[in-house]
Amino acid sequence: AQSVTQLGSHVSVSEGALVLLRCNYSSSVPPYLFWYVQYPNQGLQLLLKYTTGATLVKGINGFEAEFKKSETSFHLTKPSAHMSDAAEYFCAVTFDGSSNTGKLIFGQGTTLQVKP
Amino acid sequence: DSGVTQTPKHLITATGQRVTLRCSPRSGDLSVYWYQQSLDQGLQFLIQYYNGEERAKGNILERFSAQQFPDLHSELNLSSLELGDSALYFCASSVLGRVSETQYFGPGTRLLVL
Numbered sequence: 724a725q726s727v728t729q730l731g732s733h734v735s736v737s738e739g740a741l742v743l744l745r746c747n748y749s750s751s752v753p754p755y756l757f758w759y760v761q762y763p764n765q766g767l768q769l770l771l772k773y774t775t776g777a778t779l780v781k782g783i784n785g786f787e788a789e790f791k792k793s794e795t796s797f798h799l800t801k802p803s804a805h806m807s808d809a810a811e812y813f814c815a816v817t818f819d820g821s822s823n824t825g826k827l828i829f830g831q832g833t834t835l836q837v838k839p
Numbered sequence: 840d841s842g843v844t845q846t847p848k849h850l851i852t853a854t855g856q857r858v859t860l861r862c863s864p865r866s867g868d869l870s871v872y873w874y875q876q877s878l879d880q881g882l883q884f885l886i887q888y889y890n891g892e893e894r895a896k897g898n899i900l901e902r903f904s905a906q907q908f909p910d911l912h913s914e915l916n917l918s919s920l921e922l923g924d925s926a927l928y929f930c931a932s933s934v935l936g937r938v939s940e941t942q943y944f945g946p947g948t949r950l951l952v953l
Contacts (some may be wrong), residue, residue, distance in 0.1 A: 827942060830881075832882070
């Protein structure tokens with residue numbers, strides 16, 4: 724069965740430090756990969772997505788992610804954390820199938836804490 | 840602001856009751872999705888509609904039902920409510936409901952069952 728695993732339910736970094744949030748997926752067919760961010764009491768906002776083409780994807784707010792098929796990974800990075808990055812981050816995946824539905828399978832989420 | 844609206848924002852009700860959650864998709868989007876977010880289950884896909892027709896079903900309980908109306912808004916009906924139904928319910932929309940499309944999420948309806 725297809726699944727998404729986010730390593731680390733909580734990640735804490737200092738302001739200005741590198742942010743690395745890990746995501747691995749399990750699938751026998753090519754995936755479409757997404758990172759969403761959820762700020763407190765808000766809905767989910769798309770940070771970036773990989774569908775086809777270039778495996779390094781750049782998103783909003785300075786985030787980027789690289790699709791590595793051999794490692795079945797889609798880790799999210801940002802060179803320098805800002806206090807406003809504190810939020811919960813979700814990795815999600817969809818897959819091509821005969822029904823061509825867009826239902827997202829989400830990871831459990833990673834809460835990012837940014838310390839001053 | 841994603842352009843997806845959900846009402847109400849908060850809902851408090853008792854066990855055994857029935858509630859209706861409403862979602863209006865972004866202008867031009869034909870597909871609507873419903874997701875449930877709870878502490879123990881995380882974010883789970885419930886159901887998807889495209890242009891009024893059900894397209895995909897996830898882990899949706901038989902006590903739950905949904906529909907999409909001709910004006911493309913959608914309603915999620917939850918009946919015989921149990922304590923465990925307390926959760927945040929999100930609606931999302933996309934243009935054609937295809938796998939590569941971005942889904943735009945509404946702010947959610949927080950349901951508390953007492």
